[in-house]
Amino acid sequence: MFLRTASVAAGSAAAVAAAVSPNAEASPKNSVFAHSVASGDPLPDRVILWTRVTPEARATPGSGFGSPTTVRWEVSPGPRFDHIVSAGLFTTSVERDHTVKVDAAGLQPATRYFYRFTVADGPLAGATSPVGRTKTAPALSSDVDKLRFAVCSCANYEAGHFISYRAIADRDDLDFVMHLGDYTYEYETGGYPGKFGEVVRQTAPVHATVTVDDYRVRQGKYHQDPDLARAHAAHPFICIWDDHESADNSYRDGAENHKELTQGSWSARKRASDKAYFEWMPVRPNSIDNGEHLYRRFRFGDLAELIIPDLRSYRDKQSYLAVDDPNHSITGTTQYTWLETSITTSSTQWQVIGNEVMMVPLVIPETTDPRVADWLHHQIGLPADGITLNNDQWDGYQAERRKLLHAIDTAGKKSVVLVTGDIHSSWASEIPLSAPHYGKDSDGRVVACEFTPPSITAASGFDSLALTSALAAPAAAAMSIAQQAITTVNPWIKDVELTTHGFGVMTVDKARAQMDWYYVDDVTNPQSGVRRAFGWYTRAGHPKLLRA
Structure with a gap:
């Protein structure tokens, strides 16, 4: 490209x-x-x-x-x-x-x-x-006309076959593959099944990964998957970890899925997972303060800069009571400065953020009147962007999100796009300066756009409800209702699909940045097909979404 x-x-x-x-x-x-x-x-x-x-x-x-x-x-x-x-x-x-x-x-x-x-x-x-x-x-200074890369995340070995990796391997038009984390999962066999509660195939080791050798065994099992092996051999990967490379809902000092009484200290477990990750993954760690960090950036001539934060290693513990605290950070102080500076001083036409967890507000609005919303925030202390549904993503760190969005807006950057993983579903979203003001006045203007392809295999919303085949129909009905409710209550979210697995292909040229979603028909069937489902794009200098 x-x-x-x-x-x-x-x-x-x-x-x-x-x-x-x-x-x-x-x-x-x-x-x-x-x-x-x-x-x-x-x-x-x-x-x-x-x-x-x-x-x-x-x-x-x-x-x-x-x-x-x-x-x-x-x-x-x-x-x-x-x-x-x-x-x-x-x-x-x-x-x-x-x-x-x-x-x-x-x-x-x-x-x-x-x-x-x-x-x-x-x-x-x-x-x-x-x-x-x-x-x-x-x-670095070359005139680049087009960049194309696959975007993927969340590959749970036991939940299905890596058909998306096979489809990625078969493509001859990609410059690289962006893997946004959850490359492996830490659970014991049967601890995190897929659709209908099935373990499609067994991982190794059979117990949860805790020690460095556990994580090595798990990495080895993944790398022997023929579809993942083919994808790695066909294209260079640019990777960032999320939480499951260590443990679910991890943060700086711990993880929701870590039990110190039986699994030892969190710091030891995190060091073990990091060591195995750096051994097994084709990443180039950077050195700062005598340690290794994985946040970094890549420049593709004058066209695009790919900026990849680490939103797990330095974040404060998730807390619904702190979502609007200006001192509550998802990045940590040092990395926040790096992230803001990387975006606002970039000289390329596009700034693409490889984003582990979703940034767009997914909230319950406190009111439809932006003036009332502002009053509730300043006088009563309710979250400025609405009631948070998931504090593990950027919604749990609303003040820091607003700070970053205002910095992007002040710098005049109007071609910022995020590609995001983690949430096991498909989303196409505009990100406003203020969610309550979206579509009502200039305070609600759109600052960036976000494209979120689904998981490779990890349980979607449908999978989590369809615990048996008998529950498939009511689960599908529930997903349809949820999708409509999400876009109605959060109108800046333009598209959402909560059922299907797959990956995305991002194409960036001088005129626009477009994500195309590719869906796997059935990840439990190793012979399943792959199809293009839909696409959305944003034009350079005009941060709004259009259907492709």
Whole structure:
């Protein structure tokens, strides 16, 4: 999609898909690389490359077995590796669960590349990984005409098959994949089922993930899914975690789904999940205050800047009593300054925020009169944007949301879009400065637009109600009523669908930013089809939504 992108060999997507097909995964050649390959965090001159080595049969994820192993990594413009443009050696061991992660430098901007790993020493010398395909970002100052990327989140292994990843892998028109979190789920087997209360397939370990080895085993189980493996091998990923990579509804000092009496300290569990995440995911952590943080940004020429906050690691504990407290933060002080500055000083045409939890107000209005709403807020202390329904998203931190929106508005940024995960459903929304004033006066003007594709498999609203097949019809009726009620009470929410699983494809060009929603017919059926459902877009400089 980038302007002047280098050409790719015909059929490269199909070749990459075949390299990591289920049959290839089971072959002796690839048993050494049973978890396939991945790439991520593309910059103009480099990209993260990832794999895992299994140096012996018992050296499974989290096992602690296996000798140190050295691999050679290679990057080439073509899938035959006739010309190597970047290469090196990397030694891995049990200390990092035999994962390999390198920052392959010396690459050209906006260029497709192929990469592979080969064992360089020991009895497995010569064993070669599946071939992966990746792409660098364009030069920072280049004239970019179009950017296209998939958007996905919330992949619960036990709730269904990763058909969305398969559809993403099959596409040859994506620059990267934006994964907005809940890449894995921490529950024990059966602890978080899908539709009709079914466990479609069993994850590992069977107990909840608490220790670093637990999280390694869970990551390994996911990476062996053939559809996820194909998606990783076909495209670079840009990832951020949400809560389930550690535990449900996590915050700075704990999580709703953490029990200290039986699971130990939260800080130990969070360190364990972070370690496994950084080992297994193709991300480039940044260093600040002698620690690692995952919030970061990527620039795609003059067209767009992708700004990715971490809305879990630094937030205050969720509290309905503090939703309008100006000191109650979802970002933390240091990160808030970074986030506001990144948006308001960006020189690209578009600012795209990779947003883990929904920003748009989803509230019960206290009144239809904005003047009364303001009075209730200032005199009685009711939340300024309405009664919060879910304090785990930005609604639980209304004052900080208003502060950020006012900063965007004051800076004159009129092409800000958010792509969001977490909520397991589909939403297309305008974000006003003030929800009570929306559509009534200038205080309710729209500052940004938000696109939220559904979950890969994690339970939708329908799934949560349809605990048995007998409840399917009443659950569907309830979803229809809820959808109508949401858009009636919250008119800035233009579209909502609470049933179907899938992913989104975001296309950004000089004129507009458009999200297209793709739905999976049935995630419990491994042969299910995928269809385009609908699309919404916003025009550059005019933050309102239009149906595509």
